[in-house]
Amino acid sequence: xxxxxxxxxxxxxxxxxxxxxxxxWKRIKIENPSFSEGVDFLYQxxxxxxxKTCHGKISRDIINVLSDIxxxxxxxxxxxxxxxxxxxxxxxxxxxETFRRICANFDVEPLSETRANVYTTEEIISPRESPTxxxxxxxxxxxxxxxxxxWPICEKYYAHDYKVTDFNLNIVLPSGVIVxxxxxxxxxxxxxxxxxxxxxxxxxxxxxLLGSSIQEALGLQHSSGxxxxxxxxxxxxxxxxxHRFLTRVSSANFQLKKxxxxxxxxxxxxxxxxIAKALAVxxxxxxxxxxxxxxxxxxxxxxILTIRLEHSPIFVGGRYLKLxxxxxxxPWVVSGSRLTEKSVSECIGEILRExxxxxxxxxxxxGREDANVRMLGNGRPFYLGLINPREPCLSQHELNDAEMEIxxxxxxLIRAHKLKPIDECHLPTIKTGEESKYIFTSMLVWLSxxxxxxxxNKLNEIGTSGITIDQxxxxxxxxxxxxxxRKKRIHNLLAEALGEHFLRIELRTEAGTYIKEFxxxxxxxxxxxxxxxxxCDADILELDVxxxxxxxxxxD
Amino acid sequence: MIEEDYETxxxxxxxxxxxxxxxxxxxxxxxxxxxxxxxxxxxxxxKKRPLHKETVICVISVSKxxxxxxxxxxxxxxxxxxxxxxxxxxxxxxxxxxLFRKPYTEGYIAIIKPKHENTQIALENCLTEDEYxxxxxxx
Numbered sequence: 001x002x003x004x005x006x007x008x009x010x011x012x013x014x015x016x017x018x019x020x021x022x023x024x025w026k027r028i029k030i031e032n033p034s035f036s037e038g039v040d041f042l043y044q045x046x047x048x049x050x051x052k053t054c055h056g057k058i059s060r061d062i063i064n065v066l067s068d069i070x071x072x073x074x075x076x077x078x079x080x081x082x083x084x085x086x087x088x089x090x091x092x093x094x095x096x097e098t099f100r101r102i103c104a105n106f107d108v109e110p111l112s113e114t115r116a117n118v119y120t121t122e123e124i125i126s127p128r129e130s131p132t133x134x135x136x137x138x139x140x141x142x143x144x145x146x147x148x149x150x151w152p153i154c155e156k157y158y159a160h161d162y163k164v165t166d167f168n169l170n171i172v173l174p175s176g177v178i179v180x181x182x183x184x185x186x187x188x189x190x191x192x193x194x195x196x197x198x199x200x201x202x203x204x205x206x207x208x209l210l211g212s213s214i215q216e217a218l219g220l221q222h223s224s225g226x227x228x229x230x231x232x233x234x235x236x237x238x239x240x241x242x243h244r245f246l247t248r249v250s251s252a253n254f255q256l257k258k259x260x261x262x263x264x265x266x267x268x269x270x271x272x273x274x275i276a277k278a279l280a281v282x283x284x285x286x287x288x289x290x291x292x293x294x295x296x297x298x299x300x301x302x303x304i305l306t307i308r309l310e311h312s313p314i315f316v317g318g319r320y321l322k323l324x325x326x327x328x329x330x331p332w333v334v335s336g337s338r339l340t341e342k343s344v345s346e347c348i349g350e351i352l353r354e355x356x357x358x359x360x361x362x363x364x365x366x367g368r369e370d371a372n373v374r375m376l377g378n379g380r381p382f383y384l385g386l387i388n389p390r391e392p393c394l395s396q397h398e399l400n401d402a403e404m405e406i407x408x409x410x411x412x413l414i415r416a417h418k419l420k421p422i423d424e425c426h427l428p429t430i431k432t433g434e435e436s437k438y439i440f441t442s443m444l445v446w447l448s449x450x451x452x453x454x455x456x457n458k459l460n461e462i463g464t465s466g467i468t469i470d471q472x473x474x475x476x477x478x479x480x481x482x483x484x485x486r487k488k489r490i491h492n493l494l495a496e497a498l499g500e501h502f503l504r505i506e507l508r509t510e511a512g513t514y515i516k517e518f519x520x521x522x523x524x525x526x527x528x529x530x531x532x533x534x535x536c537d538a539d540i541l542e543l544d545v546x547x548x549x550x551x552x553x554x555x556d
Numbered sequence: 557m558i559e560e561d562y563e564t565x566x567x568x569x570x571x572x573x574x575x576x577x578x579x580x581x582x583x584x585x586x587x588x589x590x591x592x593x594x595x596x597x598x599x600x601x602x603k604k605r606p607l608h609k610e611t612v613i614c615v616i617s618v619s620k621x622x623x624x625x626x627x628x629x630x631x632x633x634x635x636x637x638x639x640x641x642x643x644x645x646x647x648x649x650x651x652x653x654x655l656f657r658k659p660y661t662e663g664y665i666a667i668i669k670p671k672h673e674n675t676q677i678a679l680e681n682c683l684t685e686d687e688y689x690x691x692x693x694x695x
Binding site: 335444446448475476478479483498499501502504520521523524536537539541542 | 562564567570571574575578579581584585613615642643647658661662664667669673
């Protein structure tokens with residue numbers, strides 16, 4: 001048995017093809033009654049929004065500047081500072097019609113009718129008439145509700161077969177948009193009296209549109225509190241270096257450093273945050289001289305760099321029993337070879353891993369016992385953190401099945417019971433409360449002296465009131481723990497004669513007490529030892545943990 | 557609820573050895589190695605504590621065969637293995653006699669963590685118990 005640490009190979013990925021009836025350019029229909037009304041309604045909405053931010057001729061000027069650089073309709077809305085996301089979902093030709101009307105209000109020449117840039121709703125674009133790509137969003141915003149953006153995400157979701165009801169979105173945009181948009185803003189400001197304080201950043205409308213599309217396509221709720229995260233990172237190779245010029249601008253305070261990562265030289269210092277910061281302090285004249293001004297056309301669309309789906313960890317806890325003296329708690333590997341074939345963490349972890357379909361698991365328990373010590377009674381409290389579960393919610397019935405399978409897998413030597421999902425807030429209980437936890441143990445002890453009734457009585461008398469012992473770090477753990485003395489409390493001791501040289505001892509001790517060392521004395525480093533108490537040598541032959549006193553799993 | 561039950565009959569052979577020599581129980585934790593110093597007077601033993609071939613730690617003490625009635629009062633004790641000293645036995649400061657009364661238990665001199673994990677390399681300058689007994693003509 002070994003702990004599998006694989007990623008996508010492990011769970012059978014469902015292979016899904018593109019449904020035959022979809023048309024690549026067909027828009028995903030978003031339920032929005034306002035647009036069944038048409039352009040008049042849209043015009044009303046847009047102009048009422050414009051009242052708040054772009055008065056009078058400014059809106060006309062903005063529309064013209066952006067039209068000159070072939071920006072898409074939605075990017076134009078951004079610079080018009082429109083924050084009603086429903087407006088963004090309107091078809092492009094309606095938006096441009098609205099812009100035409102706005103410009104017409106100012107008695108200026110209307111925008112040219114032969115805009116090569118407009119998509120109609122059902123149009124299938126042939127390569128000859130390929131419209132220009134928006135230089136401000138690289139067509140990301142334009143296709144936010146088209147299959148280009150949505151399908152790769154759906155494909156991955158179906159392939160991993162997640163069983164969730166909601167999602168949250170995390171988007172990383174191509175770095176090139178920062179400089180492009182800054183350039184457009186300066187252009188507008190040079191030609192119109194426009195502060196640009198309320199210009200909408202690309203990310204917010206993009207997330208809103210993409211989120212709605214995914215909601216529609218997968219039937220999941222877009223919610224910021226969701227535990228299921230869809231991470232998408234986009235790139236645009238054509239513009240990904242367009243911030244480099246800033247290193248030549250002294251006022252930008254932008255420097256790149258070369259560092260070694262894993263032996264290779266890597267340039268750092270050009271994070272999106274740093275680029276934005278540098279642009280904020282760069283003077284407009286410097287930008288115009290050294291940077292790209294006005295924003296130039298692009299010849300390629302955006303690319304999807306990575307899509308990563310991840311569900312936050314789920315915790316399952318319970319108590320385990322270990323009935324074998326040949327099983328360690330966690331995998332015991334020395335110099336590449338295993339010392340015990342099985343381990344508790346693997347028996348429980350592998351079963352749960354299959355049921356929850358997760359990438360990996362972490363086993364955490366309240367203390368531990370050696371491989372040759374049995375864990376009996378109510379069992380030891382533990383929990384498992386399951387990483388990126390594809391099925392985060394299992395029923396109690398399925399958890400009961402898991403308990404049976406764990407017993408089967410271990411040949412009835414490991415039992416897990418009281419398995420239930422644990423809320424994150426309860427996890428610290430396992431590790432805290434060390435001082436108040438009691439450990440009950442039972443053991444078979446050999447004495448070099450003959451066992452007598454007086455001896456047993458004396459031990460029981462001491463055992464009623466308990467003793468405090470000093471334990472120096474046991475020799476067997478000295479290589480990994482610091483050398484120090486620990487005062488530990490033996491709360492109760494019970495002794496029973498089992499033969500001429502044998503005793504059965506039961507102890508109730510403070511958590512963290514080294515039981516074996518208390519019996520044999522560890523070359524005099526644990527005092528008083530059991531041997532000291534009866535005045536002879538002693539050794540421990542068998543040890544069992546009877547109970548770990550800790551309320552676990554927590555009640556709901 | 558699994559009841560713990562101890563079958564003492566399983567251990568009859570074991571405790572026969574234990575009863576003959578009470579320190580036999582140490583054998584399940586430690587293996588003795590010997591080193592004889594060049595002047596052939598001081599003998600030290602290295603007790604190797606292997607935890608199923610896990611990291612080894614050594615306890616240094618004076619062997620029982622050491623003649624404590626000899627005239628000299630000062631001896632240099634060599635550990636004869638490369639490593640780090642983890643602990644000096646401070647009990648010896650209060651009770652020097654421990655060194656000879658209980659050399660294999662409370663009277664140890666020091667604990668050393670060997671530099672080499674491989675026991676054969678770490679203790680290459682030492683003799684096993686059988687080799688030592690043969691060299692001294694003991695049984």
